[in-house]
Amino acid sequence: MLELVPGRVSLSDLESIYRNAAPYRFSDLAYTAIATGCSTLADRIDAGDVIYGVNTGFGKLASVRIPPDKLALLQRNLVYSHAAGTGPVLPERIVRLMIALKGISLGRGASGVRPILVETLSRLAEADILPVIPSQGSVGASGDLAPLAHLAAPLIGEGDVVYRGTRMPAAQALQRAGIEPIELQAKEGLALLNGTQASTALALAGLFDAWHLAIASLTTTALSVDAAMGSSAPFHDEIHQLRGHRGQIDSARRLRELLAGSEIRRSHVTGDERVQDPYCLRCAPQVIGACIDQIKYAARTLETEANAATDNPLVLSDGEIVSGGNFHAEPVALAADQIAIAISEIGAISQRRIAMLVDPALNFGLPAFLAPNPGLTSGLMIAEVTSAALMSENKSLSNPRSVDSTPTSANQEDHVSMACHAARRLTEMTENLGGILAIETMCAVQGIELRAPLATSAALSRVIGRVRDQISPYRDDRIISSDIATMKSLVQTGALLCEAQAETTRMELGS
Numbered sequence: 001m002l003e004l005v006p007g008r009v010s011l012s013d014l015e016s017i018y019r020n021a022a023p024y025r026f027s028d029l030a031y032t033a034i035a036t037g038c039s040t041l042a043d044r045i046d047a048g049d050v051i052y053g054v055n056t057g058f059g060k061l062a063s064v065r066i067p068p069d070k071l072a073l074l075q076r077n078l079v080y081s082h083a084a085g086t087g088p089v090l091p092e093r094i095v096r097l098m099i100a101l102k103g104i105s106l107g108r109g110a111s112g113v114r115p116i117l118v119e120t121l122s123r124l125a126e127a128d129i130l131p132v133i134p135s136q137g138s139v140g141a142s143g144d145l146a147p148l149a150h151l152a153a154p155l156i157g158e159g160d161v162v163y164r165g166t167r168m169p170a171a172q173a174l175q176r177a178g179i180e181p182i183e184l185q186a187k188e189g190l191a192l193l194n195g196t197q198a199s200t201a202l203a204l205a206g207l208f209d210a211w212h213l214a215i216a217s218l219t220t221t222a223l224s225v226d227a228a229m230g231s232s233a234p235f236h237d238e239i240h241q242l243r244g245h246r247g248q249i250d251s252a253r254r255l256r257e258l259l260a261g262s263e264i265r266r267s268h269v270t271g272d273e274r275v276q277d278p279y280c281l282r283c284a285p286q287v288i289g290a291c292i293d294q295i296k297y298a299a300r301t302l303e304t305e306a307n308a309a310t311d312n313p314l315v316l317s318d319g320e321i322v323s324g325g326n327f328h329a330e331p332v333a334l335a336a337d338q339i340a341i342a343i344s345e346i347g348a349i350s351q352r353r354i355a356m357l358v359d360p361a362l363n364f365g366l367p368a369f370l371a372p373n374p375g376l377t378s379g380l381m382i383a384e385v386t387s388a389a390l391m392s393e394n395k396s397l398s399n400p401r402s403v404d405s406t407p408t409s410a411n412q413e414d415h416v417s418m419a420c421h422a423a424r425r426l427t428e429m430t431e432n433l434g435g436i437l438a439i440e441t442m443c444a445v446q447g448i449e450l451r452a453p454l455a456t457s458a459a460l461s462r463v464i465g466r467v468r469d470q471i472s473p474y475r476d477d478r479i480i481s482s483d484i485a486t487m488k489s490l491v492q493t494g495a496l497l498c499e500a501q502a503e504t505t506r507m508e509l510g511s
Contacts, residue, residue, distance in 0.1 A: 018097045018208060021096055030108075038114050038115070040319050051321050055067075078189040083158075085150055095131060098147075098201040102148070105311065106311075112191065132160040139406070140416060141408065141417060142327050155192070157174055191311045199420045199423050200329075204302055207299055209426075217350055218251055218288060220353075222254075223464075225277075245286075262457040292507075301331050347394050347436045348394075358379070387436045
């Protein structure tokens with residue numbers, strides 16, 4: 001079981017929760033910090049202090065004072081009124097990650113909530129009770145208010161959940177699991193609703209998938225280099241050391257490792273009439289490496305955000321309770337936009353390699369569209385068209401969301417981040433990128449096999465073996481949509497990466 005220490009939770013831990021529903025518990029240190037913050041808030045309420053969102057209204061209604069006997073009702077009403085989401089519901093593994101992220105944020109001890117609130121939140125995940133959360137409704141300003149209200153509602157026995165795969169009212173699921181609904185106390189509703197946990201969970205999901213696809217694209221690039229009888233000279237280490245970008249250096253190294261020992265490469269070291277390869281091959285380390293650096297930069301931002309206290313007001317270490325703006329999700333929006341651009345660029349250069357491989361004017365002796373009998377058969381002609389469609393979709397989706405803003409809540413929240421849908425669109429983009437890389441793999445493997453009896457490297461031969469375990473070579477035309485789906489699964493699950501890993505230096509997201 002993972003022990004989560006808020007403020008020090010790693011990307012690896014978060015990915016385990018996202019991908020594998022890894023069980024976790026919060027550290028004793030976290031519960032001590034939570035109890036201290038709760039005690040501080042209680043003392044300030046007892047002293048008669050006026051504290052935003054604790055004994056006042058919210059947003060534009062902050063000037064309205066709430067009497068002591070209405071503080072619990074205030075928090076309950078907040079959850080009711082803000083559960084205003086719409087659209088398709090979020091996937092269960094996103095919801096599971098949201099629950100963990102909310103617990104991490106509250107676990108910093110700056111929110112003033114009771115330990116039982118975090119304990120109950122954790123018990124929901126442990127019991128596989130996952131709130132039904134509509135995906136639309138957040139502008140990423142005062143936190144992801146609507147999604148987090150739907151996350152909070154089951155804690156008080158309201159809203160719908162999915163319990164062990166079945167959708168039902170939250171009260172029914174809590175009863176079956178033996179979990180008592182809680183009565184929210186001062187500030188607890190606000191602490192649950194303020195925060196960036198929906199945006200951050202979606203952005204982390206996009207980050208994790210984008211990272212694995214970025215590394216997989218180096219394998220598809222190497223396959224394409226050999227299929228096109230491209231040169232490995234542009235991957236010489238000193239070229240990349242002279243520029244100095246880490247992602248570029250690492251990408252070139254991996255390409256060298258993947259291509260090492262290729263008979264195809266050795267066969268045209270001399271006597272090749274071509275002077276230089278097209279940029280989709282020659283500049284692959286520069287392009288993919290830059291995207292990897294961008295993804296890793298976004299990863300650092302999102303790891304920080306995942307560990308942050310992002311509600312409002314916050315209980316500070318000196319006992320002061322101060323209103324600020326940590327709920328504004330601008331860092332998440334910018335990180336999501338960075339990831340989106342990287343996804344789009346990796347797909348764009350991959351698609352150009354596909355186009356090169358099917359074009360007899362560019363593929364150095366391979367048949368048109370990689371068809372054994374061009375004319376009678378069309379080969380991978382329309383697979384290339386599909387890759388172009390996916391690439392174009394991603395180009396449109398990569399347009400930045402963080403530059404948009406609109407005032408809300410009677411101009412009280414006059415600048416917003418749009419982080420939630422900036423992050424949400426990453427799922428669609430990684431799906432598209434998976435499809436592009438799948439088609440590149442299909443084309444490149446077909447091209448390498450057409451170079452027989454020359455053989456590729458040992459590393460790439462293992463990759464080809466794994467591909468041919470799943471789909472057969474293209475000797476006659478057939479419906480290939482199922483082949484694309486099969487290859488997409490291999491790319492997305494990391495199966496191709498595992499085949500190449502033994503010959504290559506490991507590349508880590510958190511390094």
